[in-house]
Amino acid sequence: MSEPLLTVEHLSFGFRNRVLYHDLSFSLAAGSVTSLIGANGVGKTTLTKLIMGQLKPTTGRIIRSPRLRLGYVPQFRNIDPEYPLSLRSFVALNQMQRHLPWHSKQEKAAVTAVLKETGLSERADQPLGMASGGEKQKAYLAQALLTRPNFLILDEATASLDVNTKTELMTLVNALNQRHGMTVLFVTHDLDLAKEFTQQYLLLTQTGYELRPTADMNEANMPKELRPTVEVR
Numbered sequence: 001m002s003e004p005l006l007t008v009e010h011l012s013f014g015f016r017n018r019v020l021y022h023d024l025s026f027s028l029a030a031g032s033v034t035s036l037i038g039a040n041g042v043g044k045t046t047l048t049k050l051i052m053g054q055l056k057p058t059t060g061r062i063i064r065s066p067r068l069r070l071g072y073v074p075q076f077r078n079i080d081p082e083y084p085l086s087l088r089s090f091v092a093l094n095q096m097q098r099h100l101p102w103h104s105k106q107e108k109a110a111v112t113a114v115l116k117e118t119g120l121s122e123r124a125d126q127p128l129g130m131a132s133g134g135e136k137q138k139a140y141l142a143q144a145l146l147t148r149p150n151f152l153i154l155d156e157a158t159a160s161l162d163v164n165t166k167t168e169l170m171t172l173v174n175a176l177n178q179r180h181g182m183t184v185l186f187v188t189h190d191l192d193l194a195k196e197f198t199q200q201y202l203l204l205t206q207t208g209y210e211l212r213p214t215a216d217m218n219e220a221n222m223p224k225e226l227r228p229t230v231e232v233r
């Protein structure tokens with residue numbers, strides 16, 4: 001296994017009198033693809049905030065490799081059909097450290113490259129508001145890629161997309177992993193997606209955690225609300 005990009009050591013964290021994790025330790029190797037699963041409210045988003053440095057551990061520590069460059073893709077939110085920016089301009093919003101009020105040639109080339117990488121080139125000049133759900137989510141992904149991350153956090157990025165669109169987005173994420181060795185942490189409630197598109201899963205529960213290969217996942221042992229619904233006839 002290659003060196004870890006991220007190591008969590010004996011992490012404890014909670015809000016007021018509710019402890020979310022106690023003595024959580026794991027590391028994520030460069031190039032690994034991990035799903036972060038657990039019941040509602042167990043602390044998945046909070047863990048991503050700790051990883052991104054937006055929250056500080058109560059005890060323990062989070063060691064970030066000097067090579068770590070984080071990118072974040074938020075949960076899918078629909079965008080107003082009247083939203084005026086094109087996909088290209090929306091993606092370029094992530095070029096925040098500009099010294100000039102216009103985009104340089106290199107900046108424009110970087111936007112064109114991430115649009116191509118995410119399969120959005122042909123739609124680039126259409127208004128984002130008119131794009132499909134999958135295209136909108138790919139635009140968020142392209143925006144995150146613009147900062148040249150080597151570790152992508154997808155926070156329920158496929159929730160509320162239809163099955164084909166979820167699959168398409170995760171296929172794209174896996175291609176980024178294959179092509180660039182992108183490390184991925186995919187927060188999800190969807191065990192099928194976790195099994196199909198991630199190598200290992202980090203399950204958070206109220207009493208502990210486990211990090212295992214998805215090939216060893218036993219759905220019967222998963223928290224009830226994560227198990228696929230079985231239709232009762």
Ligand SMILES: Nc1ncnc2c1ncn2[C@@H]1O[C@H](COP(=O)(O)OP(=O)(O)OP(=O)(O)O)[C@@H](O)[C@H]1O
Nearest residue numbers: 015016020038039040041042043044045046047189
């Ligand atoms: N800023 C905050 N102050 C106090 N409590 C918080 C804060 N942020 C989150 N919480 C609580 O911490 C717990 C974990 O929240 P978190 O959003 O990390 O869970 P989650 O596993 O991502 O849930 P979901 O699957 O529903 O998105 C929840 O009970 C939540 O209400």
